[in-house]
Amino acid sequence: xxxxxxxxxxxxxxxxxxxxxxxxxxxxxxxxxxxxxxxxxxxxxxxxxxxxxxxxxxxxxxxxxxxxxxxxxxxxxxxxxxxxxxxxxxxxxxxxxxxxxxxxxxxxxxxxxxxxxxxxxxxxxxxxxxxxxxxxxxxxxxxxxxxxxxxxxxxxxxxxxxxxxxxxxxxxxxxxxxxxxxxxxxxxxxxxxxxxxxxxxxxxxxxxxxxxxxxxxxxxxxxxxxxxxxxxxxxxxxxxxxxxxxxxxxxxxxxxxxxxxxxxxxxxxxxxxxxxxxxxxxxxxxxxxxxxxxxxxxxxxxxxxxxxxxxxxxxxxxx
Ligand SMILES: [Zn+2]
Numbered sequence: 001x002x003x004x005x006x007x008x009x010x011x012x013x014x015x016x017x018x019x020x021x022x023x024x025x026x027x028x029x030x031x032x033x034x035x036x037x038x039x040x041x042x043x044x045x046x047x048x049x050x051x052x053x054x055x056x057x058x059x060x061x062x063x064x065x066x067x068x069x070x071x072x073x074x075x076x077x078x079x080x081x082x083x084x085x086x087x088x089x090x091x092x093x094x095x096x097x098x099x100x101x102x103x104x105x106x107x108x109x110x111x112x113x114x115x116x117x118x119x120x121x122x123x124x125x126x127x128x129x130x131x132x133x134x135x136x137x138x139x140x141x142x143x144x145x146x147x148x149x150x151x152x153x154x155x156x157x158x159x160x161x162x163x164x165x166x167x168x169x170x171x172x173x174x175x176x177x178x179x180x181x182x183x184x185x186x187x188x189x190x191x192x193x194x195x196x197x198x199x200x201x202x203x204x205x206x207x208x209x210x211x212x213x214x215x216x217x218x219x220x221x222x223x224x225x226x227x228x229x230x231x232x233x234x235x236x237x238x239x240x241x242x243x244x245x246x247x248x249x250x251x252x253x254x255x256x257x258x259x260x261x262x263x264x265x266x267x268x269x270x271x272x273x274x275x276x277x278x279x280x281x282x283x284x285x286x287x288x289x290x291x292x293x294x295x296x297x298x299x300x301x302x303x304x305x306x307x308x309x310x311x312x313x314x315x316x317x318x319x
Contacts, residue, residue: 006046006047007047007048007049007050007053008044008047008048008049008050008053009053010053010056010057010060013044013048013053013054013057013063014057014060014061014063016040016043016044017044017057017061017063017066017067018061019040020037020040020041020067020070021066021070023036023037023040024037024070024073024075024078027073027075027078028074028075034075034077034078037070037078038077038078038081041067041070041078041081041082041085042081042085044067044085044089045084045085045088045089048089049092051093051096051097054089054093055136056136058136059136067082067086068082068086070082071083071086071153071157076157076161076210076213079157080154080157083150083153083154083157084150087149087150087153149199151196151199151200151201154201155188155192155201158188158191158205158209158213159184159185159187159188160184161209161213162184162187162188162209162212162213162216163180163181163184164213164216164217165212165213165215165216165217165225166180166183166184166216166225166228166229167180168216168217168222168225169216169222169225169226169228169229170229172222172225172226173226173229173230175229175230179229180229183228183229183231183235186235187212187228187235187238187239188209189235190235190236190238190239191205191208191209191212191239192205194208194239194240195208195239208239211243211246212238212239212246215243215246215247215248216228218248218251220248220249220250220251221246221247221248221250221251223248223249224246224248273290273291273292274290274291274292275288275289275290275310276289276290276291277289279291279307281309281311281312281314282314282316283309283312283314284309284311284312284314286309286311286312288309288310288311289307289308289309289310290307290308290310291305291306291307291308292305292306293305293306294306296319301319302319303319304317304318304319305317305318305319
């Protein structure tokens with residue numbers, strides 16, 4: 001609003017936050033709502049360039065706080081996007097501040113006044129409003145960083161997801177939730193230690209955690225989560241398990257069935273093989289061959305005939 005170059009204004013930002021919340025409500029059931037919410041978050045990440053816009057939107061409709069809340073959304077993709085986008089924004093504002101301070105310092109040492117004067121003029125224009133806005137901006141930025149850096153945040157999200165599965169195991173085994181908390185912490189630590197480096201979330205870490213969290217929550221896989229909860233499986237080993245190892249017996253069966261069906265379908269598409277004595281093998285001279293025909297080139301060209309000698313296994317083709 002009134003701002004150029006794809007930069008968000010206060011009302012726009014508030015509007016986007018409202019839209020995102022609406023979409024987020026159904027995000028768990030509706031993939032397109034989830035994608036929509038993520039896209040709008042990304043847009044805010046790109047176009048929110050002005051700290052005072054966030055401050056005003058926070059003051060007006062608690063926009064910062066509401067965005068922050070999305071980091072705890074049950075949909076991992078949505079939560080992690082919120083986390084990343086907010087992290088980027090905070091970083092951008094911090095950089096901005098640093099640059100501003102640097103410029104001010106530079107001007108100071110040069111003994112030049114114009115910038116300071118400009119600032120003063122601006123402040124005296126609406127002193128109270130400006131100060132309130134500045135305060136709100138600081139509060140909003142503080143709220144955004146209060147929960148720690150993106151790496152810690154991402155790991156928290158992962159731990160929470162793992163915990164969900166383990167809590168199911170508590171219900172199923174009658175164990176205390178405290179145990180689930182302890183195991184989830186340990187499991188996430190092993191995961192991070194094995195796959196993350198330099199305080200950065202790696203692709204492997206994300207992949208592994210998704211597979212783990214999926215299987216721990218799988219309603220057909222109560223055995224896995226109870227074994228993990230009760231310490232029958234070592235967390236250190238568990239983080240190295242393949243998706244096949246993690247899968248429930250039911251899903252292993254399903255996967256086998258799918259594979260079998262795929263194989264059957266593939267066979268069904270193969271042309272029928274017929275026996276014949278109309279071809280003479282050039283290698284052994286016998287007339288015991290099988291053959292099949294296939295369209296290997298364009299449809300209006302003749303079929304290719306593939307012949308196999310059943311005596312010496314000699315193969316040839318012609319068209
Ligand atoms: Zn032959």
